[in-house]
Amino acid sequence: MRYRLNVKARVINRIYNTRRILSVNTQRTRQKLISELEEIFELSSTYARGRITWVTSDDDKPRLLTIVEKQFYARIAVFTVQIINSIEKAIDERQIDADLDKLEQMLNKTQTTAKAKAISGEPPGKSEDA
DSSP states (O other): HHHHHHHHHHHHHHHHHHHHHHHHHHHHHHOOOOOOOHHHHHHHHHHTTOOOOOOOOSSSEEEEOOOHHHHHHHHHHHHHHHHHHHHOOOHHEEEEEEEEHHHHHHHHHHHHHHHHHHTTTTOOOOOOOO
């Protein structure tokens, strides 16, 4: 019986560590993505606002940005902000957290069943589900 409690404690500890790693890695990934997207936003909004008016064409000659190109860069900037907002809200961390909760509940249910079998005198490891 003591071994089972140690197993439960170890599993709960691993679930806790998994949640912590998930949180840290998710935050790190989120920050990296947001940083990259912010650079794209800054560049595209600079073009859209007309702060950069000259670009190099395919034949390496400088030319003015057209209005259509500025509008295109404005759309890119808006879409980039939408992606940033989406990333800030969630990266499916909630689903993983819910799965870990379910795992914890399953563990608790297993421990309750094992205690009931021990009280009834049934040998551990034998079950109708197996």
